[in-house]
Amino acid sequence: MLIKEKIGNLNSIAIGDQTIDWLDLQWYEANKRIMHKRSQSGSEVVMKFMNESQNLTQGDILYHDDETIIAVNILACEVLIIKPKNMFEMASICYEIGNKHLPLFYQDEEVLVAFDAPLFRLISSSGYEAEKGERKLINPLRTSVSAHSHASGNSETLFSKIMRLTNSQE
Numbered sequence: 001m002l003i004k005e006k007i008g009n010l011n012s013i014a015i016g017d018q019t020i021d022w023l024d025l026q027w028y029e030a031n032k033r034i035m036h037k038r039s040q041s042g043s044e045v046v047m048k049f050m051n052e053s054q055n056l057t058q059g060d061i062l063y064h065d066d067e068t069i070i071a072v073n074i075l076a077c078e079v080l081i082i083k084p085k086n087m088f089e090m091a092s093i094c095y096e097i098g099n100k101h102l103p104l105f106y107q108d109e110e111v112l113v114a115f116d117a118p119l120f121r122l123i124s125s126s127g128y129e130a131e132k133g134e135r136k137l138i139n140p141l142r143t144s145v146s147a148h149s150h151a152s153g154n155s156e157t158l159f160s161k162i163m164r165l166t167n168s169q170e
Contacts, residue, residue, distance in 0.1 A: 027137035
């Protein structure tokens, strides 16, 4: 089946008697525009998104009929879990990881990044609380840097917000 756009999320609809057929994706596949995958029940799913940034996330509905819903399941992966103690640590950690051009995720008061051994050693040796674990990477931190997008109105970036909050605590 050909999917050209997502049609909602499981959080916003009543499922009823329909069966959920999960389409497993790795975290890094969530932004791809063209993919060929198979759902858990074996249905072939071809995604060709016309929009530049589809940004699939956990529970996004790609197809539904009277019997079945095909929804996205982001698979858990090995991650570096960083628990900043304050806003200054948050800003420093995000800046350090951002300099490496690695995508950041934020969930349950933790900064998450796909596991990278050299980064783990760097963060740990810098005195930050970090550990290796397994999580679903589903809440990416959005920055002012995004391909083919122009911010309108408020031009404050995530980093500038964090730095503003950090400086106001002095």
